[in-house]
Amino acid sequence: MTRGAWSKVPLKDESLIARSSQCLAVLDDGHAVIFSGEHLPRTPIDNITYDVDLSNGQVKQISGDAPVPRVGASIAADGDRFYLWGGRGGTAMEPLTGEDLGVWTLKKDESWQKLPAAGGSQPEPKSYHCANVVDHRLFIHAGCPTKGRSAQLHSYDPKDNAWTQLADAPAPGRGGTVLAASIHAGRNVLIRWGGFAGFELGADNSLDVYDVSSNEWNTFHPSPDPLHGLPGPRSVHGFVGITEGPVSAVLFYGEREASALGHAGAGAFWDDVWALHWDEKQEGETGGYSWRRVEVEGERPEQRGWFASTGYKDGIVMHGGLLSDNTRSDELWVLKLSQ
Template sequence: MSALKALWLPLATQEGLQRSSHGLAVSAGKAFVFGGELKPRTPVDAAVTELDLRDESSRTLAAHATTEWPSGRVGATFVSAKGKVYLWGGRGGKDMGTFAGETGIWAFDASTASWAQHETKGEQPEPRSFHTMAAYGDNLYLHAGCPASGRLAQLHSLNLTNWTWTRLPEAPEPARGGTVLTALPACTASTPLLARYGGFAGYEVGGLDIYDVEAQKWTTIDEQVEGGGEGPGKRSVQSFVGTDGSLEYEDKIVVALLSMGEREAAPKELGHDGAGFFHSDAWALLATKDAAPTFSWLRLESSARSKGQPEPRGWLASTLVAGSQVIIHGGLNANNERLADAWTLEAVLE
């Protein structure tokens, strides 16, 4: 019987890409990095770095006088959808103020290396950072995060055809930042689903929550673990990425991969300026093929074909490459160092 393993492969480390709390998106076979911080609470420049995933070369795309260009920022979302990459929110400057003056959303066109800002209407979400965003169909789904004070449990959708925001049911408490919302591939006869795991609510939280897009309903999942034992530990600022649903394991679909993340925050006197303690694990989220799928976790041991493994980290950026392969980049380690390395994590049968 084949086993499901984690295949870790390093990508060429790119000079100048040492950072955390940044954005990473893949479009047309290339990865794009934007924003983040090298020094705490100080955004790096507003350049976009393009990484060619075929030959691992890179180039820097910087603002010029003839085009609109967003400001550098920390804790924004950077999400690929419908051939563009969308940027929303974040904080800038030493005071980490939210971008309250931005009333729309930025769209990056990789084919022309240019930005455009789209004005939006409807039930506008309040400015925030360290939120999460997922793309599904014609919509972006924005969840949680940190406004000027406190944390949020809100969920909004943005239609990319008419640029209209809609307020949706709030997620189960507690309100949090540093969580991850991801779209899951449609299981057989099921409706579109979004999944949330973890976050920070003044303390690390765990737990899997599922949002049914058609029913507009949240469900907290009673987590099961393949083979028994404990599931993923509590964490925040981790990687949690939905796959394309093409990989099966023991008649279940591999619908998402979870890895890394902060397991215990920095001491309160250090806060954002210090490092916490981090996970180094990898998990597959499995779903049955039922109309109302049940979910279970499987811890992934490293494949014999892996070429090393990334050090534990949080505040990283990650996204789907294709199939069941995820790319992770950068982040913060336990020595309070911002990282520049990039890896692919792929669930494989061996």
Template sequence: MMEPVAATAALYGAETAAEGAVAAYFLTKPTLPLKGRLEHVESSVPLPRSSHSLTVIGDRAYVFGGEIEPREPVSNDVEVLIIGRNNAKAESITAKPVDGSEGVPAARVGHTASGARNRMFVFGGRGGAEMTALEENGRLWVFDPKEEGWLYLDPPPGTEYPCPRSYHASSASDDGNVIFIHAGCASDGSRLVDTWAFYLEEGKWARFPDAPGPARGGPALTYGQDMLWRFGGFDGKTELGGQLDYLEVPSTSNATASEWISLPFDFSETEASTTSSIPAPRSLAALHFVATGQGRDYLILALGEGDPSKIGHAGAGKFFQDIWIYQLPAASGYSGAGIKDMIKEKLPGLTGSTKGQWAQLDLTGVEVGAGEKQGGKWTGRGWFASDSTGTKQFLVWGGIDEGNERLGDGWIVVID
């Protein structure tokens, strides 16, 4: 049997043992855990809230909706954060329609917003005197930052659309052509398990197969490698976890979507998430797709609620402060990552690929502004909002801590 250095040299076509040794070093270098850092961001104007949305477009983050006091939605203005280093200048845009359009979205909580085509697409949420899911007949509200105003997209008459809901999840395809909606809480208090896609070119909704497992509110959802990825949620009794679910997305609304596929993993309830090799069940977490180059892709799972309050979002539960990395299979077998995984699986004496494994993010530094309210501590939180600010980073804003305080700060999580 060939030794790893010799075998590596043979596979790479290396002419010398030294070249083979260098190649073997890079092959044996683990891809998990990744290193990362946290950068604290303060607003020039206090902006505490929870159950809001956050959409990053360019160097600006758009905060919409939410609440400071339970069951009291803030205004329907859009708050703009111009993101700098350790700070963000805050501006407010009064709600108004774009010329030629009518109406603006009502104030709301528990909605979602996704960025696509340099616009913000808002769906669902609770509002009104009864604080129930808003009946808008499948409407997508569209905020145009250039016009600083609102448009809307209604599905064609006679077509199907998602029922009213709140505390659902949404995402957008990386080409900006599709907005996805999943699960949440219906008007009658029941929880949902359905998945919908609004194809912007076609202007209508398409329903995908229902996701596996219990109906739920507060799941985490993201898009990557032409797939939707889901983790966690709350089914009304317990926090959900123990598996990742994914769905391959068809290119048009007329194409038939395949069924969801589950990737289960074991978690012992006696293990704390900080010592386990996998993340604990949770809801209200951040889930983002990250590409680090050479075909290596990951999912990043952060924060979330592990034990809900008995009074729902009116009170604080137990929140996690951990950040987890899940290594996805290489999208292409011919990428650097794909070739490396193939060789590691075949060569004797080398550890296998870490694809399909979880690891906690190895934090190498925390940058904190002078006025950090929490004393520079990265704290657990839920009911926050987050969005990607680049291919290897995302922004978290607001939420509730375990002291039941609405937070008005943000953190940028950077993957090195």
């Protein structure tokens, strides 16, 4: 049985106000970066970059020029560096374009810098996509362009500043999904579950797995938890990869039913946590995957979606989000897993 315990990190800076649809990434030394998002619907909050020490909640603002404020962008950490891409800039729901788009990088103790795009096939401007870094390459997937929703996958290699368009993911195109990075039998994979395509995805229990080396997607249907069944459909949720042990990824929280007011309202949310196990000895329709609901002990965050989250050591980090009463949270939580 997989167990988990949430702990709340006391933030020691009141200027880091409540927000959703923001960016969060964590370096190996336990320092998190939080950037932009919204406090009021469809209104970017600011472009102050915050550095948070997860060990004690100390907060400092990173000085220097930063990218323009945005919501629905993505950020990913690689070593001592962060990469930021995409998002939308205001109430018009239009994705950022021109000089405001592109890949921005932030190295610890330095300032933001925009990287060039030397060539290749760049992703179209969009928001509410997802990102991850594998083998020092930034992967950008899905999201909401000016019209419709995307199923495309691109990678950006900072060594030569070039984009590559990769194999499209299985339909439908979606926003509010997540790519969890894991390692299976020595092979890097990106795992996708859920998202929004006009409705919350996940009812069919489709797990899409991208093999980085072969540039191929495969779809599996994990076996259910013997007692708790399957996780419910959701979007704007957490899905974080684990690279060691039997657990490949952790699925948590998110929106279970969209608001009739769209981005201006709060729908219904989950407050559950699921571990996705993988056994390479198993084959067939499940692909060796199985769901196990995590038994959470003690205090826990209330239901929410539209938060920022990432993996850290043997657990996950979650900040902010939209609550059921249509307010934003300023809380920072860490979940530790144990067997």
